[in-house]
Amino acid sequence: MFTGKRVLLIVSGGIAAYKSLDLVRRLRERGAAVRCILTKAGAEFVTPLSLSALTEDKVYGELFSLTDEAEMGHIQLSRDADLLVVAPASADLLAKMAQGRADDLASTALLATDKAVLAAPAMNVRMWEHPATQANLALLKERGVLTVGPNEGDMACGEYGFGRMAEPMEILAAIEEALAASPAAASGGGPSLNRPLAGLRALVTSGPTHEPIDPVRYIANRSSGRQGHAIAAALARQGAETTLVSGPSQLPDPAGLKTLHVETAEEMLAACQTSLPVEIAVCAAAVADWRSVARAQQKMKKNGAPASLELTANPDILAELSKAGDLRPSLVIGFAAETENVVAQAQEKLARKGCDWILANDVAPASGTFGGENNQINLIRAEGVEPWPQMTKLAVAERLCREIAATLGR
Helix, strand or coil, rough: CCHHHCCEEEECCHHHHHHHHHHHHHHHHHEEEEEEECCCCHHCCCCCHHHHHCCCEEEECCCHHHHHHHCCCCCCHHCCCCCCEEEEEEEHHHHHHHHCCCCCCHHHHHHHHHCEEEEEECCCCHHHHCCHHHHHHHHHCCCCCCCHHHHHEECCCCCCCEEEEECHHHHHHHHHHCCCHHHHHHHCCHHHHCCCCCCCEEEEECCCCCCEEEEEEECCCCCHHHHHHHHHHHHCCCCCEEEEEECCCCCCCCCCEEECCEEEEEEHHHHHHHHHHCCCCEEECCCCCCCCCCCCCCCCCCCCCCCCEEEEEEHHHHHHHHHEEEEEEEEEEEEEECCCCCCHHHHHHHHHHHHCCEEEEECHHHHCCCCCCEEEEEEEECEEEEECCCCEEEHHHHHHHHHHHHHCCC
């Protein structure tokens, strides 16, 4: 995937620095050459020896080192890579980047580079929310710096909120996207090139729906929402103004987009319709096909349970969006989760629903797709079938975004 690519990884201070070790390992597994700059604060959390063992290269840290300058001057260090990745990117280092400071090796390399820069912020939620941090980040994005994360969740300090560094696989997907960008974007071509879907609107459905039988029971599908949430986050990273309509899920709302929470298929359809018009619609939710005709107002007791449960069909959200007339999105994409004859059934679904693409995947129990991190997709279009290799759901989301951008002339 990254064979022949050179990544300069800058590791700054923060407990999330331990994730940088896993990131290095995954980059190396995929063929990338990785060289590291470790800040003084970063060395409080991971050691130069650990990074050196994983990169099989020298780890740099001193700005004024006679040996390092003789072997690899800091200017050359910053320009000898295809991409600079800052993970974790502390609030302090982001501030230095925004101000153009160069008082240590990391900030000097970032100031001297002529290559693309990807930052993965990590800090306390209050630091992340502070106006100074947000202003610094906005300025960096204007200058073309790419970002991934942060995520929402529990923090080492005991607080909860946004500030957790993106997971290594998320950063890996963002690195793949950055390296796949055009030469102009890779050399600092600006945010319009780094965010090819800027100016477009996107709608994504995700997760299951819960169709109540009584106050404690419901009909549902086995969906975690991982794939839909990953697609929504990827569209937002690529610049699309994104709305995520999510059924019940344990996943945190992705950053940088609008999330609408629903429970039933009817509520999901209504939320989608009120979110129109959009140019891109991706229906990744596992919507329950049926709902109970009669919803009991009290919990049904065992001795009083009906001999049968009368069901009625739920609205077909994908079909409704595909025939939305003047409000129909330019590109309507659905999913086909099948356990057998995956491609054939997806092709039939494409014709029946009237959508543009179907992403077909095998969800048989042995596949591990539901609730897992990986997915294997067949992209079904009118002109044929394009099988994708097995990859993470994050990588699926990034690849789908590239397909969307290319189709829409972006």
